[in-house]
Each structure stands twice: as structure tokens, then as C-alpha cells.
Amino acid sequence: MVAPPDNDVLWARSLHYSPHGSPALDGVSLGVREGEILAVQGPRGCGKTTLLRCLSGQLVPERGEIWFAGAEVHTLSARRREQLRRDRFGWIDPAGALVPELTVWENAALPLLLRGTPHRAALAAATDWLERLDVGPCARQRPGALSPAQRQRVAAARALISVPTVVFADEPTATLHRAEGAQMLRTLTTAARSHRITVILATHQPEVAAVADRTIELLDGRRVGSGQLGDETEEGRDACSLSV
Template identity: 75%
Template sequence: MAPPDNDVLWARSLHYSLGGAPVLSGVSLGVREGEILAVVGPRGSGKTALLRCLSGQAVAEQGEVWFHSDPVHTLTALRRERLRRDRFGWIDPEPGLVPELSAWENAALPLLLRGVSHRAAKAAAQEWLERLDVGMYARKRPHALTQSQRQRIATARALVTTPSVLFADEPTAALHSADGAQVLRTLTAAARSHRITVLLATHDTRVAALADRAVGLLDGRRVSAGSLPPATGAEGVAACSLSV
């Protein structure tokens, strides 16, 4: 069964386990083109596993994932890799930059790997670095930058190809509130202006409020976002400190 016409990404009855323990239990959802969808839940609720299955990084044991008319769940590993390279972007909680490369080279890397010219790739990377207020660090390597600056460069790297779908897995979890708010504002503004579909995994309801819509996950099952328990401990501190 192909996805509805207005859904760019669609999943049905996903079941996924790690080490024999169920992580996703029958999760279904659809994401419209250009929509910013927040996937909200406490740590360990299955948010990362869901994003990995939707992006083709992992394959669910049961269920279907469709990107437009492509059945992601039946694609070969090579075709899933090409899909991620050509159509998807990904932001992790940690930047994961290449230490030997400068900031602009890290941001331009997806374009360079596609065979885009050095000049064009550098110009596109510089534009995104400027939008994220780290353009002045373009020639610096990651070790000379702060955590916030490195995460902004990772965000530029994810956006530089103007992906069809951007998967953001707790993209500001390691940042202070002001830095996190800046990154999120730029990310959501860029997504809306370029009609990039965004799946934003977060435990923070204030971050989720930036999205068009939110779905909740709890113990690997989809629930109403409004029925989730309040964040506690470190999560509660993060939620209280974020100001956007």
C-alpha cells in the first residue's frame, strides 16, 4: 500500500527491537511535505529508533516505510544509502565533525561527495555558516571551536543540500538555552522557506511548540503528545531553561 498523496513520508505498524528488547511496537504516522513534525517523548521512548527506521538507517522487523512512492523498508542497503545521501539530512545531538577538515569543508562535505565543484560547494557552505552566525569561523578546525559553534556547523552540513526531509535527533540537547534557541530558529526558518520536511525528536515540549504538529512516544508506542508525563530530572532542567 503506497502512502497518501499528500504524505512525503509514511510509516505503518513499525516494530523494532534492540538486543531482543522491543523499542518500537506498532508505530504508524504520516508526514506532509513541508511539515515540521515534532516526535516528543522521554529518553528511551523510541524517538531515535523511529527516526532511524524512517530514514533507512535501520530496518524495522515488521511494518512499512514509504518515501513518496519508494518502499524504504524493501530497498537494498545501497539504495537506502543513496536515498539518505541524495534526499535526506540528519542532525545528531553531537556534531560529529571531521577533525581534519575546516568548518566550511565540514559543512560542504555532502556537496563535495556528490561531485559539486569546489567553488560552488564552498559558496553554499559559507552561506549556511553565515545564516547560523558561524561564518567567521569558516577556516577553523573543530578543535578550535566551542560545542555550540560545532553544532551550528553540523546543522549547516545537514541543510547545505536542501534535503527533502531533515531528521533532527535532539539537535540542541548539548547546547545552552540561548544557543539552542538560535539554532532552532534558523533550522525552522530555513525549513519553512525551502519547504523542507522536518522530523524533530525532542523530550522538550517548548522545542516541540516550534513544530506544526507533535506526536508522542512512550515505551515505543505512539500516544497523544498531551498525555506524556512531565519531564523530570535533567530533562526538566533543560525544558525550564530553554527560551525561544
């Protein structure tokens, strides 16, 4: 077993995942540095969401390794992976995935409440983040009353509020118009850079991937045509996956 490079906060090696016979991930390797914004680009069905779910511990790959902050993720129990998601990761869903019966305020505060932060402190932090993402005025509304753009911003506030180490954004602008999407991305990246939060951004749009520091491309579950920054070129790597 090869220990991952020290400067990578998240590191994966030849991930394989084929849930129903067809390979969703076929030997994908990648490393993400701390504070970096990495775009995972590819058409629909190329395995972006599966890759993000594997990296965030929601799915366990059939083969391959995932290391986070110097510790293995793929061997952890389901309970420990839940804890990891709660304490260190944030997640932005394509459609927001807000809890419909909670107000916007409580939705944003939910990660802190789940960690055991007192109610008052969690709501104060939520107010702060909602203001920063320009959705402060709708704090007392239900998600059903918001526009898709506002909903996505609330989802971003919820992902950022606990100042996680890594935020996984799965097609965060997929349901938004261009201008709204661009603004949402700008706020997300600004907040991430100011707090040194690593962002992994899955998208099928090149203009979205352009805001990232680095882009890797997926096609049919494999990495293709990536930039040659080259610090991982040892043998034993799956032949299909090209190095970063």
C-alpha cells in the same frame, strides 16, 4: 499492501524494531506532510532515535513499512538507502558528528562533495549557509576549536546545504543552553520553511516541540495521546498505535 496517502512525503506503518529483545519500536505509525515540521517527543529511551534512524534508512525495521515520496524504503538495498540519505535526506546528530580533521567549511560542504559537486561550487555554497547560520567567521577552524553551539550550527548547515527533502534532527539542542538552543531552533525552522524542507525533530523538551507544526509523543516505543487530525483510521492498524 496499502499505498500511502498522496500528500505525505514520508509515511510509516506499524514499525517494529527490537534489537536486543526489548522493543525499541512497537507498532509506530506516522505520516509527515511535505514542508511540515513534526516533533517526535518523549523521554529518553522511548525510541525517538530508533524511529528517526528507521525513517532515514539507517536501520531496517523488522516489521512494518516506510514509504518516501511514493516509493518503498524498507525494501531497498543498503546501497540505495545510502544514496537516498545522500541525495534526499539531511541528518543532525545530538553532538554534531562533525568530521574532526576537516575544517568547518569542508564539513559543511561535505554532502555536496559526496554528491559530486565541484570543490569550488561546494565551498561557495558552504560559505553561504555558514553565513546564514552565523558561523561564517569560524569557517577555517577545526570543529575541535568550536563551542557546542557553534558545532551544532555547523551540523545544521551541513544538513541543510544540499536542500534535502527531509531533515532528521535528533535532539539538536540537547547539549546547548536554553538561549543557544532556542536560537538554533529558530534558524533551523526559518531555513526549513523558506526552502519547504520537511523537518522531523526528536526531542524530550516540550518547549522545543512547541516550535513544530505538529507533535507526536512516544512512550516505550509506542505512540501515545496524539492529536486527532485523523486521516488514517483504517482497520488492520496495530492496536497500540493511535492515528494522527
